[in-house]
Amino acid sequence: MNAPMLQTRGLDKRFGSLIVAQSIEIDLPQGARHALIGPNGAGKTTLINLMTGRLRPDAGQIRLGGENISALAPEARVKRGLVRTFQINTLFPHLTALEAVTLAVCERRGQAGRWWRKLSDHKDAIDEAHEILTSLQLAADCLRPTHALAYGQQRLLEIALALATRPKVLLLDEPAAGVPQGESAELFTAIANLPKDMAVLFIEHDMNLVFRFATRIIVLVAGAVLTEGTPDEIAADPRVREVYLGSAHHG
Amino acid sequence: MTTQIVGILFDGLAFGMLLFVLSVGLSVTLGLMNFINLAHGSFAMIGGYVTLTLMREGGWPFLATLPAAFVITALISVAFERTLFRRLYRSTALNQVLLTIGLVFVSAAIAAYFYGTVQQPIQVPDYLRGSHEIAGVSFATYRLFLLVVALFLVALLIGGLEYTRFGARIRAAVDDQRMARGLGIDVDSVFAVTFALGSGLAGLGGALAIEIVGLDPSFGFHYLVFMLIVVAVGGLGSVGGSFAAAALLGIFDVAGKYYVPALGSFLIYIVLIVLLFVRPRGLFGKR
Amino acid sequence: MPAIRTTPADTAPGPQAFLAAQTRWRLVEILFWLALLSPFFLLPTYLTLASQIAITALFALSVDLILGYAGIITLGHALFFGIGAYTAGLVAKWGWGEAISGLVLAALAAGFVGYVTGFIITRVHHLALIMITLGLGLVAVEAANSASWLTGGADGLQGVRMWKLLGTFEFDLWGYSAYGYSLGALFVFFLISRRIVHSPFGLSLRGIRENLDRMPAIGAPSRARLHKIYVISAAMAGVAGALLAQTTETVSLETLGFQRSADVVIMLILGGTGRLYGGIVGAIIFMIARDQLADMNPQYWYFWIGLLLVAVVLFLSNGILGGLDRLLPRRRGDA
Ligand SMILES: Nc1ncnc2c1ncn2[C@@H]1O[C@H](COP(=O)(O)OP(=O)(O)OP(=O)(O)O)[C@@H](O)[C@H]1O
Numbered sequence: 001m002n003a004p005m006l007q008t009r010g011l012d013k014r015f016g017s018l019i020v021a022q023s024i025e026i027d028l029p030q031g032a033r034h035a036l037i038g039p040n041g042a043g044k045t046t047l048i049n050l051m052t053g054r055l056r057p058d059a060g061q062i063r064l065g066g067e068n069i070s071a072l073a074p075e076a077r078v079k080r081g082l083v084r085t086f087q088i089n090t091l092f093p094h095l096t097a098l099e100a101v102t103l104a105v106c107e108r109r110g111q112a113g114r115w116w117r118k119l120s121d122h123k124d125a126i127d128e129a130h131e132i133l134t135s136l137q138l139a140a141d142c143l144r145p146t147h148a149l150a151y152g153q154q155r156l157l158e159i160a161l162a163l164a165t166r167p168k169v170l171l172l173d174e175p176a177a178g179v180p181q182g183e184s185a186e187l188f189t190a191i192a193n194l195p196k197d198m199a200v201l202f203i204e205h206d207m208n209l210v211f212r213f214a215t216r217i218i219v220l221v222a223g224a225v226l227t228e229g230t231p232d233e234i235a236a237d238p239r240v241r242e243v244y245l246g247s248a249h250h251g
Numbered sequence: 252m253t254t255q256i257v258g259i260l261f262d263g264l265a266f267g268m269l270l271f272v273l274s275v276g277l278s279v280t281l282g283l284m285n286f287i288n289l290a291h292g293s294f295a296m297i298g299g300y301v302t303l304t305l306m307r308e309g310g311w312p313f314l315a316t317l318p319a320a321f322v323i324t325a326l327i328s329v330a331f332e333r334t335l336f337r338r339l340y341r342s343t344a345l346n347q348v349l350l351t352i353g354l355v356f357v358s359a360a361i362a363a364y365f366y367g368t369v370q371q372p373i374q375v376p377d378y379l380r381g382s383h384e385i386a387g388v389s390f391a392t393y394r395l396f397l398l399v400v401a402l403f404l405v406a407l408l409i410g411g412l413e414y415t416r417f418g419a420r421i422r423a424a425v426d427d428q429r430m431a432r433g434l435g436i437d438v439d440s441v442f443a444v445t446f447a448l449g450s451g452l453a454g455l456g457g458a459l460a461i462e463i464v465g466l467d468p469s470f471g472f473h474y475l476v477f478m479l480i481v482v483a484v485g486g487l488g489s490v491g492g493s494f495a496a497a498a499l500l501g502i503f504d505v506a507g508k509y510y511v512p513a514l515g516s517f518l519i520y521i522v523l524i525v526l527l528f529v530r531p532r533g534l535f536g537k538r
Numbered sequence: 539m540p541a542i543r544t545t546p547a548d549t550a551p552g553p554q555a556f557l558a559a560q561t562r563w564r565l566v567e568i569l570f571w572l573a574l575l576s577p578f579f580l581l582p583t584y585l586t587l588a589s590q591i592a593i594t595a596l597f598a599l600s601v602d603l604i605l606g607y608a609g610i611i612t613l614g615h616a617l618f619f620g621i622g623a624y625t626a627g628l629v630a631k632w633g634w635g636e637a638i639s640g641l642v643l644a645a646l647a648a649g650f651v652g653y654v655t656g657f658i659i660t661r662v663h664h665l666a667l668i669m670i671t672l673g674l675g676l677v678a679v680e681a682a683n684s685a686s687w688l689t690g691g692a693d694g695l696q697g698v699r700m701w702k703l704l705g706t707f708e709f710d711l712w713g714y715s716a717y718g719y720s721l722g723a724l725f726v727f728f729l730i731s732r733r734i735v736h737s738p739f740g741l742s743l744r745g746i747r748e749n750l751d752r753m754p755a756i757g758a759p760s761r762a763r764l765h766k767i768y769v770i771s772a773a774m775a776g777v778a779g780a781l782l783a784q785t786t787e788t789v790s791l792e793t794l795g796f797q798r799s800a801d802v803v804i805m806l807i808l809g810g811t812g813r814l815y816g817g818i819v820g821a822i823i824f825m826i827a828r829d830q831l832a833d834m835n836p837q838y839w840y841f842w843i844g845l846l847l848v849a850v851v852l853f854l855s856n857g858i859l860g861g862l863d864r865l866l867p868r869r870r871g872d873a
């Protein structure tokens with residue numbers, strides 16, 4: 001296995017007296033398909049916020065490809081390939097899906113600060129955006145404003161925006177949250193088909209999906225990593241069953 | 252020299268206390284709903300005109316008009332809150348600014364229609380006029396009165412917030428509205444009552460201000476700037492912060508006008524800008 | 539929200555054509571600009587007013603770029619208008635009466651102040667932002683007032699003498715040159731603004747306005763983008779102020795005042811934000827109404843303005859142009 005793409009070392013975070021991250025150490029190798037699971041409020045989203053720089057850790061380090069990125073601004077981390085999606089849709093309501101993804105493509109290409117050339121003259125960027133949308137089955141509706149898209153399509157657009165930045169490490173925060181059961185497997189198939197060298201960490205509550213699509217599982221409880229292992233190891237772990245599967249609503 | 256400094260400190264403090272009474276309601280309502288109410292100064296102006304009218308037309312004694320200024324302003328404000336403001340709690344800051352600025356314009360025009368655009372003086376009773384001399388420094392009686400009223404209000408507000416059930420609800424709602432709702436607190440009606448109290452205080456402040464700064468239709472806008480400074484510096488939703496900020500601003504303003512009159516309000520604005528830049532949540536703001 | 543889909547997906551334009559269509563000139567636009575030429579022939583007695591309207595429209599356009607497109611609320615943009623006005627006025631007073639270079643200097647001065655204050659503006663939000671824009675405006679008035687040796691203080695800057703425009707056109711009493719000059723400047727900056735909003739940069743501004751939270755997650759340096767548009771807008775406001783100084787050959791403290799900052803926002807809201815023409819239409823209506831009601835006591839003028847603001851916020855949140863959009867058959871694309 002390659003050296004880890006993303007590493008956290010001793011990440012701590014508390015909100016007042018509430019400890020939400022406790023010396024978290026996670027390694028995400030290239031090509032990973034890891035799941036992050038844990039009960040509601042365990043601190044999963046917070047961990048993604050810490051990794052991507054939305055929140056500042058009280059202590060600890062985040063490394064991307066061996067480089068310490070703890071001091072970088074969120075957008076600088078994205079530029080280096082560390083990208084996330086949001087549990088609750090965080091989109092651009094009045095931009096069309098095409099515009100939104102084109103914007104992300106232009107950002108990646110360093111063209112989004114240009115004011116002297118028309119957007120419509122950036123034909124490659126538009127084509128690239130359209131390809132991404134097509135690959136996620138959004139092409140037919142990509143000229144509609146985001147707020148007019150069906151909820152499931154908006155979840156896909158979350159992923160499309162992330163892909164437009166060409167991530168090396170992709171952190172998906174409950175990509176299927178709120179999506180009907182039938183569609184969520186489809187969505188995860190799309191995730192499974194992401195480029196092989198991309199490291200993916202996804203949060204998901206549905207154990208069927210987790211065991212089907214994850215190669216390794218990290219269990220987070222009350223801000224600390226309880227255990228980490230292959231699906232078989234996790235399934236057999238009595239502690240996991242006790243603190244998580246026993247009490248989980250999806251269990 | 253020292254007597255001069257004491258005198259300036261005293262005058263500044265008295266002015267600051269006036270600003271506190273005018274602003275504290277805005278601070279709490281902003282902290283509660285994040286609603287930018289630029290019409291707060293207009294509520295203060297209403298209080299001023301209530302006192303003026305009752306004294307002139309009704310022959311009421313000054314002190315008796317003060318509770319009336321409080322109550323009438325509170326009632327008017329709550330009518331606006333229920334009909335207009337509440338529609339915009341979830342709207343953009345821009346819409347809030349526009350709506351309330353619109354109300355400032357309208358209220359100033361109405362005041363001008365009924366009272367003209369000139370300054371309206373009032374006759375405060377004899378026992379509030381003149382001054383007391385203590386250790387060689389003369390203290391204007393009316394300013395002493397202001398100080399007493401303000402300190403009394405501070406005690407009342409802090410006590411009310413800390414030790415009453417309603418106060419606990421307000422604090423909970425300011426701290427975390429979602430959580431407060433989750434605990435079964437009816438945040439909307441808490442807000443309506445707080446809004447009425449805060450605006451009532453502004454009305455009282457407007458009434459108290461006539462003797463110090465006069466009253467004309469531009470009052471609502473002119474003192475709005477001071478109020479916003481108090482709120483911005485004191486931190487949203489903080490009574491203690493507003494108190495400290497108002498005291499500082501009052502002293503700063505009076506001292507500035509005395510020692511460096513050429514600079515006018517220049518210094519205050521500069522300090523404000525620098526402060527907000529360094530601490531966008533205000534000097535005493537927690538959140 | 540009305541249903542927006544008017545064309546079935548299979549006949550929809552391709553992505554390239556869709557985005558290209560947004561930047562195309564429409565017939566109404568061309569007619570609109572041609573109509574702006576009509577005062578030369580139809581209303582020659584109103585050319586001075588028309589010139590003031592064009593200047594105010596340019597100012598409103600500059601505010602639309604930051605308020606309408608980037609979501610920066612400002613109650614102090616007259617700061618830049620005034621800086622432009624004083625710069626152009628002083629340059630002319632000191633003996634350099636050439637107009638175009640005066641505009642350039644004014645744009646540079648206002649843009650520079652925009653660059654410096656931009657470090658503050660782009661770091662604060664909500665109430666603090668409103669307070670700081672307000673505060674900066676007030677500081678400028680106080681400063682100009684105390685520096686009366688330079689600015690003429692409350693009496694205004696006197697002794698501004700302009701040379702012939704482009705060495706040919708005298709700034710005449712009737713305002714032929716003034717209106718031609720102001721309208722020309724408005725048109726040039728409109729073209730620039732139009733290009734900006736249809737560029738990738740413009741798209742990223744809309745992204746910031748739509749969801750500031752998402753921008754870092756797609757790798758966008760929002761603060762730098764806001765800073766950039768703020769400087770551009772400041773420079774444009776400076777040009778508007780310079781035009782006023784040059785065409786009226788005087789500068790008053792009022793060019794910096796809160797009233798001007800508030801009025802321009804009102805015009806923009808009235809016309810409709812984030813659509814370039816909103817500020818222009820708003821300026822035309824506002825200025826003509828004020829001219830027609832000039833006899834009215836200013837207090838009462840603001841009574842109606844106040845009512846109008848309340849009404850627009852409650853019932854017409856996209857301004858007049860937004861209202862027209864809803865009435866007329868919908869054109870696709872404009873977001
Ligand atoms: N900004 C914040 N301030 C204070 N507390 C917070 C903040 N963000 C999250 N929390 C708290 O931290 C804890 C962890 O939240 P987090 O969102 O990370 O959980 P999660 O594991 O993602 O849960 P879920 O499965 O419901 O998404 C929760 O108790 C939450 O209330």
Ligand SMILES: [Mg+2]
Pocket residue numbers: 044045046087173
């Ligand atoms: Mg979560």
